[in-house]
Amino acid sequence: MARKKIIAGNWKMNMTPSEAVELINTLKPLVKTEDADVVFCVPAIDIIPALEAVKGTNIEIGAENMYYEEKGAYTGEISPAMLTDVGVKYVIIGHSERREYFAETDETVNKKVLKAFEHGITPIVCCGETLTQREQGVTMDFIRQQVKIAFLGVTADQAKTAVIAYEPIWAIGTGKTATTEQAQEVCGGIRRCIAEIYDEATAEAIRIQYGGSVNAKTAPELFVQPDIDGGLVGGAALKPDFGQIVNWK
Numbered sequence: 486m487a488r489k490k491i492i493a494g495n496w497k498m499n500m501t502p503s504e505a506v507e508l509i510n511t512l513k514p515l516v517k518t519e520d521a522d523v524v525f526c527v528p529a530i531d532i533i534p535a536l537e538a539v540k541g542t543n544i545e546i547g548a549e550n551m552y553y554e555e556k557g558a559y560t561g562e563i564s565p566a567m568l569t570d571v572g573v574k575y576v577i578i579g580h581s582e583r584r585e586y587f588a589e590t591d592e593t594v595n596k597k598v599l600k601a602f603e604h605g606i607t608p609i610v611c612c613g614e615t616l617t618q619r620e621q622g623v624t625m626d627f628i629r630q631q632v633k634i635a636f637l638g639v640t641a642d643q644a645k646t647a648v649i650a651y652e653p654i655w656a657i658g659t660g661k662t663a664t665t666e667q668a669q670e671v672c673g674g675i676r677r678c679i680a681e682i683y684d685e686a687t688a689e690a691i692r693i694q695y696g697g698s699v700n701a702k703t704a705p706e707l708f709v710q711p712d713i714d715g716g717l718v719g720g721a722a723l724k725p726d727f728g729q730i731v732n733w734k
């Protein structure tokens with residue numbers, strides 16, 4: 486069966502709650518589609534007003550992060566139960582910005598992925614190489630390591646429902662999109678890695694997104710690739726362009 490595309494916006498640290506509602510009201514009519522799952526991953530404080538604003542639409546609300554403990558003395562963190570209690574279905578885990586600025590490691594990513602599954606939240610697991618790693622020719626080795634550690638202890642049935650976002654760090658927010666060949670090559674490599682860890686059925690089911698300067702112009706050529714099942718979109722998700730990205734066909 487063909488995999489349904491999943492096109493997600495990562496709002497990062499943008500939009501106050503009132504701006505979020507305004508943006509959702511602008512985007513609502515533009516992102517209508519039956520062909521793809523549409524997810525807006527928003528800052529924690531925007532989640533509740535965003536959920537209210539998307540009622541009756543095809544938009545799902547996701548979080549940009551969560552902690553791997555159930556509750557307790559972890560000042561500033563958001564627990565998985567806090568997300569599910571209000572109806573959050575997706576959470577971005579291990580974005581390169583969290584790895585770079587907030588000391589996330591492959592090990593914390595793995596703990597968060599396991600915890601998300603425990604609570605029935607679909608993780609969007611991020612991976613991606615630096616420009617140096619690409620130039621050194623170790624891209625796939627690095628990404629395979631990130632993916633293998635992220636999925637330690639995850640069952641095949643859980644992995645089938647997961648989303649992996651391949652985001653080359655050098656392409657994030659730089660206006661420099663990976664070429665379709667580069668993006669397809671790595672997304673295909675990730676799918677083979679999943680087949681090695683699990684089996685062909687799991688590799689066929691898991692959805693793999695590309696992220697990094699996706700825009701209305703580049704989306705169609707990326708999304709038509711056999712192993713690219715949609716996108717994780719930063720800057721362009723905050724603009725009406727996101728409607729064109731979602732309706733890329």
Ligand code: 13P
Nearest residue numbers: 495657658697698719720
């Ligand atoms: P840009 O689309 O702004 O490059 O951001 C990509 C990204 O990091 C999405 O998670």
